[in-house]
Amino acid sequence: MKIVGVTACIAGIAHTYMAAANLKKFAKKENYDIKVETQGAMGIENELSQAEIDAADVVIFAVDTTVQNEERFTSKKILEVGTSKVVKDGRETIEAAARLAKGE
Amino acid sequence: MNENISEFISEKNIVLNLGASSQLDAIQKLARVLEKNGYIDNVLDFQKDVLEREKASTTGIGNEMAIPHSKSEHVRQTTMLLAKNDVGLEWNSLDGSSVKCIFLMAVSLKDKGDEHLKMLATLSGELMDDDFVRAIKKADSKKEILKILQKKGK
Incomplete structure (x- = not known):
């Protein structure tokens, strides 16, 4: 399973980075590949390439x-x-993304 | 960044036994500490900004932790405080837990893409790490807390 994600919150200080960390944490527990782009106060970091997006089974937008x-x-x-x-x-978010990827 | 983290976070940034009786009281007390240390120019205005952010959605992230924060013109210099409170405070937390450990983040509008934001981002991410949270909750001296933060904030 290949997942790409984007996280962004209003202030761009804390939740953007907490959400990114938690997505990675639970994806790793399931042995899923994941890359998360953060759109926060420091701008766009860890930017997803079009190739990475195209190759992903599912996309998670964790955004406010x-x-x-x-x-x-x-x-x-x-x-x-x-x-x-x-x-x-x-965990619930990663599971929901996996279900979406599988078309369940 | 490593060379600056000990400047960014020192014992001045840690408050043990905050002695707050409510969320508002905690934010007020921490704002006063920030003012005393010269990081904000106005306690009431800063407090208002933090509470505004809190209204948008709770910063009680669960596990007895909260991360109130504000990016505002009243912040002179980006900083953070870590405070512990003996009494659990009602914070409308995501998991319903009362809050005993508060990371307050104050971000200056002048900061953009700098190393301080980076450190706050790193520390925020660490809050999702169960081992880190356990260590912070267990630590009961400033020295010990500082050691944990400095190790992770790199």
Whole structure:
């Protein structure tokens, strides 16, 4: 399973990075490949390439605001959740993304 | 970044036994510490900004931890405080837990893409690490807490 994610919160200080860390933590537990782009106060970091996006089985937007450069994800399966939900329960988000990828 | 982390976080940034009786009281007390240390220019305005952010969504991230924060014109210099409170405080936390450990982050509008934001981002990510949280909760001296933060904030 290949997952790519984007995290972004309003202030771009804390939740962006907590959500990114939690997505990675629980994806790794399932042995899923994951790369997470953060769109925070420091701008875009760990930017996803179009090739990485194209190769992904599913996309997770963990955002409380709009995703920058969203057109990169056209035609992908996208799970959109708030950052708090990912901070609270990263496992559930990863499981939901996996279900979406499998078309369940 | 490594050479600066000990400048960024020192014993001045750690408060044991905050003695707060509520969320508001905790934020007020921490704002006063920031003012005393010269990081913010106005306690009431800073406090208002933090509470505004809190209204948008809780910063009680669960596991007895909260990370109130504000990016505001009232912050002179980006910094953080880590405070422990003996009494659990109601924080509307994601997991319903009361808060005993508070990471307060104050971000200056002048900072953009700098090393301080990077350290705050790194520490935020570490809060998702169960071992890190366990260590912070267990540590009961400033020295010990500092050691954990400095090791992780790199």
